[in-house]
Amino acid sequence: MSTKKFRIAMQKKGRLSVETTELLESCGLKINKREDRLIAHVENMEIDILRVRDDDIPGLIMDHVVDWGVVGENVLEETTLERQQEGLPVGYNLVRKLDFGGCRLSLAIPVEQEWKGVQSLEGLKIATTYPNLTKRYLDQQGVNFKTVLLTGSVEVAPRAGLADAICDLVSSGATLEANGLKEVQVVYRSKAVLIQRDQELYPEKQAIADTLIRRIDGMIQAHGSKYIMLHAPKDKVKEITALLPGAENPTLLELAGNSTHVAIHVVSTETLFWETMEKIKALGASSILVLPIEKMLK
Numbered sequence: 001m002s003t004k005k006f007r008i009a010m011q012k013k014g015r016l017s018v019e020t021t022e023l024l025e026s027c028g029l030k031i032n033k034r035e036d037r038l039i040a041h042v043e044n045m046e047i048d049i050l051r052v053r054d055d056d057i058p059g060l061i062m063d064h065v066v067d068w069g070v071v072g073e074n075v076l077e078e079t080t081l082e083r084q085q086e087g088l089p090v091g092y093n094l095v096r097k098l099d100f101g102g103c104r105l106s107l108a109i110p111v112e113q114e115w116k117g118v119q120s121l122e123g124l125k126i127a128t129t130y131p132n133l134t135k136r137y138l139d140q141q142g143v144n145f146k147t148v149l150l151t152g153s154v155e156v157a158p159r160a161g162l163a164d165a166i167c168d169l170v171s172s173g174a175t176l177e178a179n180g181l182k183e184v185q186v187v188y189r190s191k192a193v194l195i196q197r198d199q200e201l202y203p204e205k206q207a208i209a210d211t212l213i214r215r216i217d218g219m220i221q222a223h224g225s226k227y228i229m230l231h232a233p234k235d236k237v238k239e240i241t242a243l244l245p246g247a248e249n250p251t252l253l254e255l256a257g258n259s260t261h262v263a264i265h266v267v268s269t270e271t272l273f274w275e276t277m278e279k280i281k282a283l284g285a286s287s288i289l290v291l292p293i294e295k296m297l298k
């Protein structure tokens, strides 16, 4: 199934929804966000946004219902394994890895228990929302176990007597700690990804995809870049620019009413550490500014 309008599936509510909306809006999409609508229209482009549960996003891509989707790699991989078993199509193209939704799927056990390695899980009950990723990992380790499938509140399972251990998502570890559990083994590391259905797109849709990818790349590049400005004594320009990360071609500008100093402007893809700033200052530089860059088009 395919419609004329470019369709993007995103999580309606949860860990990925705010940053996905920010990503799309930073690409210039004006999303009409009337609450509780499955489909949100984009006012200034031929795009519809489908707001769904994250678990449904890989299937919508693999069944060619939507053109793009933003989802965690954990859900993408789990769905792929599940659909492979069911003989359903699992094709998709990775468009870009994104810089949010970072988490890991980990095994965790009650804090008071001694951890003697994954082999000690042999024959035990493990509660998880990710049965396929958990099984793939433990099969590789040669460990047999019983799955207790839960779609939420997995962390309470050991205390409730439902399972001996869990395999769930961890980021800060606060949820595990609050439930008297400790992380003992990472099973899968995940970030959000932008994926596309694996059929050729109509030319109009491909044009939209190309524009959005260019803009996303501009955002990704800008995100890791800084604009550095400072005033420097003319006779120290060489020494100072040698210290600036990635400053092969700095811009030098005259300063009004000052014949001994110039302004140096540099776009840097690296971090300017305090230590470097202090060295530059010791060489006579002043007014050192490090500014974030919002967008970049090369």
Ligand SMILES: Nc1ncnc2c1ncn2[C@@H]1O[C@H](COP(=O)(O)OP(=O)(O)OP(=O)(O)O)[C@@H](O)[C@H]1O
Pocket (backbone or CB within 6 Å): 011, 012, 013, 014, 015, 016, 052, 053, 054, 055, 071, 072, 073, 074, 075, 100, 101, 102, 103, 169, 170, 171, 172, 190, 191, 192
């Ligand atoms: N603590 C976290 N920090 C960062 N990213 C996370 C965290 N927990 C989960 N994620 C990522 O965000 C995705 C969505 O997590 P969330 O907890 O909102 O999902 P959910 O409860 O399954 O929501 P839904 O109602 O859409 O099914 C996860 O699949 C994972 O990729």
Ligand SMILES: O=P(O)(O)OC[C@H]1O[C@H](OP(=O)(O)OP(=O)(O)O)[C@H](O)[C@@H]1O
Pocket (backbone or CB within 6 Å): 014, 015, 152, 153, 168, 169, 170, 171, 172, 173, 174, 175, 176
């Ligand atoms: O290690 P932490 O930083 O504590 O994060 C981990 C928690 O975050 C996610 O749930 P979320 O808070 O999104 O709520 P949910 O259980 O309703 O999905 C995940 O399922 C864990 O429970």
Ligand SMILES: [Mg+2]
Pocket (backbone or CB within 6 Å): 053, 054, 055
């Ligand atoms: Mg979900």
